[in-house]
Amino acid sequence: MASLRELRHGATVAGMVRPAVRLALLRGGLENGTFEALREPRTAAELAEATGADRLLIASWLRAAHAMGWLVRRGNAYGPSGFVRWLLDTDAGDAGRAMLEEAIHAYGPVLGRYPELVVSGDRPVWSGDSEAATRVARGSRVIEGRALRALRRVPGVRAARRILDIGCGDAVYLVDLLRRHRDAIGDGVELDAAVAERARAHLVEMGVHRRAEVHVGDFTRLELPHVAYDLVLLNNNIYYFAEDDREPLFRRILEHLAPDGVLAIQSPMVTDDPISRWSGATAATAGFDAFLRIHEDLAGLPEPDGLQAQLRGAGFGGIGMVPVVPGGSVRYVWAKKPN
Ligand SMILES: C[S@@+](CC[C@H](N)C(=O)[O-])C[C@H]1O[C@@H](n2cnc3c(N)ncnc32)[C@H](O)[C@@H]1O
Incomplete structure (x- = not known):
């Protein structure tokens, strides 16, 4: 038996x-x-x-x-x-469908090659085509409401009137902040020209385009307007930057911040928190991390301690965290430019 x-x-x-x-x-x-x-x-x-x-x-x-x-x-x-x-x-159902499509078209095929990739070390390049970008954007709608509420709890965000959104995607965050504060202005930076076009269309649709501009290019090389920003956003794209490139990235951001200005980084993170383990979020984020790391041109999810050390190394002062979901498997890590 x-x-x-x-x-x-x-x-x-x-x-x-x-x-x-x-x-x-x-x-x-x-x-x-x-x-x-x-x-x-x-x-x-x-x-x-x-x-x-x-x-x-x-x-x-x-x-x-x-x-x-x-x-x-x-x-x-x-x-x-x-x-x-x-x-x-429903809108939430569409986000659910996008996540299912991502599992079918991205995670399944790539993670299915894991055994051979682990041995050969021959890592694929992330396609990042516009279909994939649209899927990811649709899927991320599922968490956006929570993320926007969490962002407002980051110290300095409610008072911020000059905003820079790096890797702005469809400019969802920029639009939300500009709609809340009629005297705020914003710049978005977006690597992908087609996505930047969508961001501009979104700003027009929501009636805030006169107070915002979207610049196409790589933030690490782009010449930006001479504005001292109160708030710089890095939402869901820290894993586009290799581990060794993060401290230089933060140093560059520091140059664009006003004294006391805040950098808010939103990212999924693999945590050992009991709520995250219980809800399956630890397994989901660890799987996402494996998917990211397989690719030649993507890096892994940040470790909270490592990220804080990089921020300090770059010259940031006060550092803190605001969870987006209970347990913090998605969270904002924020850091202030010393006055
Ligand atoms: C997963 S999307 C997130 C979009 C948006 N921040 C959000 O959370 O809804 C990441 C975006 O960052 C952009 N990106 C990645 N590296 C970048 C860089 N070096 N400069 C500017 N944009 C970048 C990508 O093109 C992509 O649109």
Whole structure:
């Protein structure tokens, strides 16, 4: 008879296999338009006719999707569950879909090559194409509300009126701050010209473009306006800078800050905090860190202590932390320019 320990290990293996199967089947529903077609409940035969799918295969997919809890069944007809409606119809669901797409198109293929990459040391370059950038931006919506609230708790942020957002992406943070403070001005710096264009469109859409400019280029080389900023933001991009480049980066930021100005760095971090372990955030951030480090042109997530040492080494004074999620697996680390 199998010992209790064997049963537990077997259950752990089954628990690892299940997500791979679930993700593949979910992809079948999302990417082939099958869930869309099921907005109007259909039988297997009706669905096969509506989508041109093989009837036997679609019948087995329907059974599996029902067993996973994604479909509800009335008689022989299937319709979407509350979860699928959330995925299809809400903003938060769209962020969830983007995270699933990222797992399918980015994490899966790259982490799947882990065994060979670890031995060969032949690291791939991160594609960073605009599709990937859009996916990441859509996925990050899930945490933005919390992150914006956390940012307002960083000392000096509420009073800041001259703002520099490095690697601004779609300029979500810049827009929020400029909308809150009608007398604030901002500069965004963005490496990717297509993303910078999206940031400009967002600033226009939100009616704050007259008080903001987006500069295209690498912050470490770009000539910027001579403004002494009260606040410099580095949101979700510290891992674009190699470990050895971070102290010089912070020194350059210091040159652009007004005395008492604050640098706010938002990043996921691998923590051993009990809440993060319990919620699965430690495992998720450690997996993200492995994904980042595989790439030739990306660096790992920062270690809180290492980051603080680099900030001090660059000449920053007061340093602190504000969690974005309970447990701090995503957090702001902030540092002030001495007066
Ligand atoms: C994951 S996105 C985050 C975007 C935005 N900060 C946010 O949190 O919504 C990182 C962005 O940093 C930009 N970036 C990376 N390195 C940069 C550099 N050296 N100078 C300017 N932008 C950079 C990338 O092009 C990308 O758009």
